[in-house]
Amino acid sequence: MEILYLLYLVLAWYVSKSELVGAESQDQTVLLAINQELRVPGWDANSSNYCSWQGVSCDNHSMVVKLDLSHANLRGNVTLVSQLKALRLLDLSDNNFHGFIPPAFGNLSDLEVLDLSSNKFDGSIPPELGGLRNLKSLNLSSNLLVGKIPEELHRLQKLQEFQISSNQLSGSLPPWVGNLTSLRVFAAYENHLDGKLPDNLGLASELRILNLHSNQLQGPIPAGIFAAGKLEVLVLTQNNLSGDLPPELGNCQGLSNIRIGNNHLLGTIPKTIGNISSLTYFEADNNNLSGEVVSEFSRCPNLTLLNLASNGFSGTIPPELGQLLNLQELILSGNSLFGDIPESILKCRNLNKLDISNNRFNGTIPSEICNLSRLQFLLVGQNSIRGEIPHAIGNCAKLLELQMGSNYLTGIIPSEIGHIRNLQIALNLSFNHLHGPVPPELGRLDKLVALDVSNNRLSGTIPADLKGMLSLIEVNFSNNLLSGPVPEFVPFQKSPNSSFLGNKGLCGEPLNSSCGNVYGDHNNYHHKVSYRIILAVIGSGLAVFMSVTVVVLLFMIRERQEKAAKDAGIAEEETNAKPTIIAGNIFVENLRQAIDLDAVVKATLKDSNKLSSGTFSTVYKAVMPSGMIVSVRRLKSMDKTIIHHQNKMIRELERLSKLCHDNLVRPIGYVIYEDVALLLHHYLPNGTLAQLLHESTRQPEYQPDWPTRLSIAIGVAEGLAFLHHVAIIHLDISSGNVLLDANFKPLLGEIEISKLLDPTRGTASISAVAGSFGYIPPEYAYTMQVTAPGNVYSYGVVLLEILTSRPPVDEDFDEGVDLVKWVHSAPVRGETPEQILDARLSTVSFGWRKEMLAALKVALLCTDSTPAKRPKMKKVVEMLQEIKKN
C-alpha cells in the first residue's frame, strides 16, 4: 500500500514537472510570437533566456509573471499576451496600441496590475475584464474608450486603484463602485459621464482620492463619501452638481484638496470646514454658494489657496483669516462682500494674490498694505473703496498688477507708485475721484504695459518723463482736466484718440487739435533702443572662449575632411558618367510608379539642383519624369562602414519611414550607388525656418507674425519630443533643418542622421558629432556627446531665433558671444526682455508681447548652461501650448 502511495507521489511529481516544463516552453513560444508581432526593442529572439529580456520577469519555474512594455512606441495586436497564463503584472502603458482591448485579458486570473493607459485603445471596456478576480490596479486612462462602464467589473473585489480618466466613456457611475471595499483611488475625470454620484460611494471605506472633474455629473454631493473619513483629494470641478455642501465633509481631517468649482452648488460653506486640519487647497469658484465667508477657515493652518470667486457670498472678510500664515492666494472677487480689508489680513505674510475686485467693499486701503511683502497682485477694482491711495504703496516692490479702478478713491496719485519697478501687467486707477498732477515718477515704470488713469480729475500736463515707460502699449488719460501737448512718444501717438479725449486742454497727436505755436517745437525725442553689447562677464569669458575654440577646431577639421572626400567623389563621378545603383527602394507603395531612381541619381550630379547644404548632407531638388518633385539628401563623408552595414542601414531607414509624426520629415526611399547614399523625401516648397527668419530680404513682404512663429515653435518641439519619446537623439537641430510645408507647418529634418551616424553604434568614423555652430550645447566641449538635454539646448536656440529674429551667431554679438550668451547677459547690460524680442512683433499688441515674454522664459530654461536644469522636451511642448491657449 505504502509503496503504491510512494509510486503515486513520484508519478504525481513527474506529471506536474512535465506540465511545468510544457508551460514554461509555452511562455517562450508566446514571447517569440509577441516579438514577431510587436518587434520589441531590446528583445533578442536568438537568446533562449527569455526571462532576462527587457521588461520580462519570471518566477522560479520560468513562467512569465511580469511584462512591462511601457513607453516603447509599440503598435500591433496584443491579444497573444493573454496566453502568458501566470502574469501578475501587465504594463502596456504609453504606446501606440489601438483597436479593442482584447477580451482574452479577462482570462489572466492571476493578474494584479493591468495598466493600458496612454494608448489609443477604442471600443468599449470588455466585460470579460470582470474575470480578473485578483486585480488590484486597473488603469485604462488616456485612451479612446467609449460606452458604459461594464456591470461585470463589480466582480473586481480586490481593486485598490481604478483609473478610467481621459476617455469618452458615457452613462452614469455604477453604484457598485461603492461596494469595492478596498478602493483607494477612483479617477474618472474627463469623460462624458452623467447622472448622479451614487449614494453608496461612501461604502468604499478606503477611498482616498476621488477625481471626477470635467464630466456632466448632476445632483448633490452625497454626504456618504465623507462617512469613512479617509478622503484626501476630492476633485469635482466642471460638472453640473447642485445642492448643498454636506457638513459631513468635516469628518475627513486628512482632506487636503477640495476642488468643486464650476458647478451649480448652493447654500453655505459648512462650519465643519474648520475641522479639516490638512486643508491646503479650497476652490469653489463659479457656483451659487452664499452666506458668509466662514471664519472657520482660519482653523486650517496649511490653507494655501482660498478661491470663492463668482458666488453669492456676503458679509465681511473675517479678521481671523489673518491667522493663515501659509495663505498665498485669497480670491474673493465677484461676490457681495463689504466692509474693510481687515488689518489682520496683513499678517498673512505669504500672500501673493489678493483679489477682492467686483464686490461692495466700502472701507479704505490700509496704509500698511505693503507689509504683505510678497504681494504680486493687488486687485481691488469695482468696489466702493474710499480714502486715499497710501503713499506707502511704493513699498509693494514685487507688485506686477495694481487694479484700483471704479472706486471712490480721492486725493492725488502718490508719486511713490513710480518705485514699483516690477509693475508690468497693469496700473489701473480709472473711474475714481483722484486729482492733482500725473506724477512724472511714473516714467520709471519701464516694464509697464497698460496704464489707465482715465475718468478722474487729474490736471496739469502729461509729463514728458512718461517717455521712460518703454514697454507701454495701452494707455488711457481720457476724461480728466489735463492740458498741454500730448508728448511725442510712439505709444501715445499710436493710441486711438479716445485715449486722450475728454480733456479740454490737451492738443497734438493723436488728437485732431493742433497745439499751434504756443508750445513751440518740442525737442524731438527719438526713442531708440540700444542693442550694443557689453562684453560677457569676465569670469565666464575664458571658459566660453575655450569651449568655442575647441568646437570650432573640430568643426574645421571635419569640414576639411568632408571637402576632400567630396572632391574625390565628384572626380569619380565625372569619369564614370552613369553610376550603377547598388541598392534602392521606395517605401511608400503609391509613390513607386512616380519616382525613378536613375533620375534621382542624375539630379544630384548637377550643382544647379542644389537647394542647401547642411552639416552632414547636401540637399538637391530632383524633378521626376512623372512630374513629381522629390528632395534628395546626399550624405556627406559617407562612411565605408555604412555601406558594409547596408542592410542595417536599410532596416533603420525603413523603421524611420514608419515613424509617424506630423512634425518630422520621414524618408520615403533611398538609393545607394558606389559609396554614396541618397535619402529621398517629399519636397517642401517653403524652404527652411532659417530662410524664413533670416533671409527676409528675399521676401521683403513677408514677415511671419507671432502666432505663426508660435505654431512653428510648438510644431518643432512636438517633433523633437516625439523623437525623444522613441529614444532618438537628434544630432543636428538648427533652424536650417526645420522645413516648412505650404501651410508653414514645421517639419524637423535630418532625423536619419542620428541613426546612420550614431557614433555609439560604431557605424561612423565621425566621432565628434556636434551639430551646427551656435547650436552646440556648452557641455559638449567636455562630454563630446550629444544628449537629450543637449537637444533641448539646441531647440532653445531655435526658439530664441524665432523670438529675436536674430541668427544663432552674428557679428552683432561681440566675439565669443553667440545668441544664447547675448540673451542671457541682457540683464548685465541693463536691458529688459523687451529689448531682446523682435520689436516689430512685440509692440503689435499686448497679447503678443505677453506671449513672447512667456516663450522667452521657456527659451531661457532650455538654454540653461547646466544640462540637468533644462526641461524635458515634453514639458517644453506643454509650456508652449499653455502660452498659446491663454
Ligand SMILES: *[C@@H]1O[C@H](CO)[C@@H](O)[C@H](O)[C@H]1NC(C)=O
Ligand atoms: C539570430 O540567428 C539567425 C540564424 O541563426 C541569424 O541569422 C541572425 O543574425 C541572428 N540574430 C541576431 C540578432 O543575432
Ligand SMILES: *[C@@H]1O[C@H](CO)[C@@H](O)[C@H](O)[C@H]1NC(C)=O
Ligand atoms: C523561489 O526560490 C527561492 C529559493 O530557491 C525561494 O526562497 C523563494 O521562496 C521561491 N519563490 C517562489 C515565488 O516560489
Ligand SMILES: *[C@@H]1O[C@H](CO)[C@@H](O)[C@H](O)[C@H]1NC(C)=O
Ligand atoms: C488581434 O488578433 C485576434 C486573433 O489573434 C483577433 O481576434 C483580433 O480581432 C485582433 N485584434 C485587433 C485589434 O486587430
Ligand SMILES: *[C@@H]1O[C@H](CO)[C@@H](O)[C@H](O)[C@H]1NC(C)=O
Ligand atoms: C478564456 O478561457 C476559457 C477557458 O479556457 C475559454 O473558453 C475562453 O474562450 C477564453 N476567453 C477568451 C476571450 O479567450
Ligand SMILES: *[C@@H]1O[C@H](CO)[C@@H](O)[C@H](O)[C@H]1NC(C)=O
Ligand atoms: C494611470 O495612467 C495615467 C495616464 O497615463 C497616469 O497619469 C497615472 O499615473 C497612472 N496611474 C497609475 C497608478 O499608474
Ligand SMILES: *[C@@H]1O[C@H](CO)[C@@H](O)[C@H](O)[C@H]1NC(C)=O
Ligand atoms: C453592494 O453590496 C451590498 C451588500 O453587500 C448588496 O446588498 C448590494 O446589492 C451591492 N450593490 C451592488 C450594486 O452590487
Ligand SMILES: *[C@@H]1O[C@H](CO)[C@@H](O)[C@H](O)[C@H]1NC(C)=O
Ligand atoms: C444640469 O442639470 C440640470 C438638472 O439638475 C439639467 O436640467 C441640465 O440639463 C443639466 N445641464 C447639463 C449641461 O447637463
Ligand SMILES: *[C@@H]1O[C@H](CO)[C@@H](O)[C@H](O)[C@H]1NC(C)=O
Ligand atoms: C501642514 O503641512 C505640513 C507640510 O506639508 C505637514 O507636515 C503638516 O502635517 C500639515 N499640517 C496639518 C495640520 O495637516
Ligand SMILES: *[C@@H]1O[C@H](CO)[C@@H](O)[C@H](O)[C@H]1NC(C)=O
Ligand atoms: C459699508 O456697507 C455696509 C453695508 O451696506 C454698511 O452697513 C456700512 O455702514 C458701510 N460702511 C461704511 C463705512 O460706509
